Amino acid sequence: MRPKLQIACDHNDLAAALEDIKNVGDVVDIIEAGTILMLQEGRQVVECFRALxxxxxxxxxxxxxxxxxxxxxxxxxxxxxxxxxxxxxxIPTMKAANAEIDEIQVELYGDWTYEQAQQWLDAGISQAIYHQSRDALLAGETWGEKDLTKVKKLVEMGFRVSVTGGLNTETLALFEGVDVYTFIAGRAITKAENPKQAAMDFQAEIKRIWG
Amino acid sequence: MRPKLQIACDHNDLAAALEDIKNVGDVVDIIEAGTILMLQEGRQVVECFRALxxxxxxxxxxxxxxxxxxxxxxxxxxxxxxxxxxxxxxIPTMKAANAEIDEIQVELYGDWTYEQAQQWLDAGISQAIYHQSRDALLAGETWGEKDLTKVKKLVEMGFRVSVTGGLNTETLALFEGVDVYTFIAGRAITKAENPKQAAMDFQAEIKRIWG
Known part of the structure; x- marks a missing residue:
């Protein structure tokens, strides 16, 4: 299946997020109420995204x-x-959450093991998000073979895997041949000169590579 | 030093939190804008607590x-x-955060190691929060010797350690002889028949044990 495109809204206020979403909401597949934004503005972020x-x-x-x-x-x-x-x-926290909403996505940060990943699957959770953290990117890290190996392994285990962190239309090709579930982009789209065009470029590149 | 008392506000809306805080805000030492509440209501939670x-x-x-x-x-x-x-x-995330606010507290959830804990100290972060997670408590776990051993070890390493999760005035005595920095309580206070009295009872028991 062709990977989806997700826009991450890590704005500091709702109005700024809505301004950006207005440009690309119809182009992307998934709209994310980012952590920063929810801590700043609360549940109304999700409510507004759903309404729009x-x-x-x-x-x-x-x-x-x-x-x-x-x-x-x-x-x-x-x-x-x-x-x-x-x-x-x-696991009890994840299971409890999973009972209340359509799907849970496990965010992979810091140290985690494939043994834990299997426990998430066993608990009925089949989505994971593989990150390059923003702070790691700021510290100079980038996407590499070690990341791709982990993503592939998670896909083989049965996860639908979203990837995120410093992605742009050039880095998508790194994932060719990998069944990525969703590419998550933020500033590469919202800070582009023409955000709507940037989102369409992402979708075109995804279509070119995954068909 | 005598342990402090912190009230955790894990309400679903700001008005309910303020109603509870009004009863005990003057009795406790620390007021916490809980995760649930911040995700629901955003930064105004902190702004209101600070104003009051x-x-x-x-x-x-x-x-x-x-x-x-x-x-x-x-x-x-x-x-x-x-x-x-x-x-x-x-560590880059923790260091970045630590540069912007008075103090960072590391929340200990799931798997962590003393080696990581030493890295937090080395990064200039000297507060940790030892939890019984709400979901673990719901699953029947409780405070025991293994928890106390970990708390003591963290204190010996140089952390100021806050403890939380299902605490009440009876469980405080379990920590006698341990230099706990802060006891964090939520429902044991806010759901008491007389919340202000419950907070005062906590403070009295802390004073009785730690002097």
Whole structure:
């Protein structure tokens, strides 16, 4: 299946996010209420995204670490389809969250193991997000063979894997031959001279590579 | 030093949190804007707590996993003294956050190692929060010797350690002889018949044990 395109909104205020989403909301497949934005503006972020784009998949990037039931119920009530859990959350937290919303995505940060990943699958969670963290990117790290190997392994295990962190239309080709579920982009689209064109360029490159 | 008492506000809306805080804000030492509440209501939670209690320590329980600079700057701007990072955040994320706010507290969830803990100390972060996660408690786990051993070890390493998760005035005695920095309580206080009395009972028991 052709990878989806997700726009990440890590703005500091809702109005700025809506201004950017207006340009690209119809082009992307998934709209993400970023962690920064939710911590700043709360559930209304998800509510507004849902109201404006009833047909799109909406992700609440809560990076939930505890109280899975409540956080997931709140996100689902606000209109989110997916919600993220941090990989260091316990299995009971992930299961609790998974019971309250369509799908949970596990955000892979820091140290995690394939043994844990298998536990997530066993708990009924089959989406993972592979990151280059923004702070790691700022520290000079970049996408490489070690990242691709991990993504491929997760796909083989049965995960639908989203990838994110410093992606642009050039870096997409690195993933050729890998069944990526979703490419998540933020500034590469929102900070482009023409954001709508940038989102269409992403979609065109995805179509060129994955057909 | 006598342990402090922190009230955790994991409400779903700001008004309910303010209603509870009004009862106990003057009795506790630290007021926490809980993760659930911040995801629901955003930065205004911290802004309101700061406005109402200018002399208290305010914690933004963001469980930050990435974008440390932005999240910490936003919390500090809103009026928070402390901010939490999840233990699976990278060292660059924690350092970035630590540069923007008075203090970072590392939230210990899932798997972490003393080797990582030493890296946090080396990065200039000397507060940690030891949890019984709500979901673990719901699954029947409780405080025990293995928890106390970990808390003691962290204190010996040089951390100021806050403890939280299902605490009540009876469980405080379990920590006798341990230099706990802060006891964090939520429902044990807010759901008590008389919340102000419950907070005073916590403080009295802390004073009885730690002098």
């Amino acid at each position: 784009y009833p047909e799109k998949i909406i992700v609440a990037d809560t990076k939930c670490a505890d109280a899975g039931t409540t956080v997931a119920r709140n996100c689902a009530t606000a209109g989110a389809d997916y919600m993220t859990c941090i990989c260091s959350a316990t | 209690y200018p002399e208290k320590i305010i914690v933004a329980d963001t469980k930050c996993a990435d974008a440390g600079t932005t999240v910490a700057r936003n919390c500090a701007t809103a009026g928070a003294d402390y901010m939490t990072c999840i233990c699976s955040a990278t």
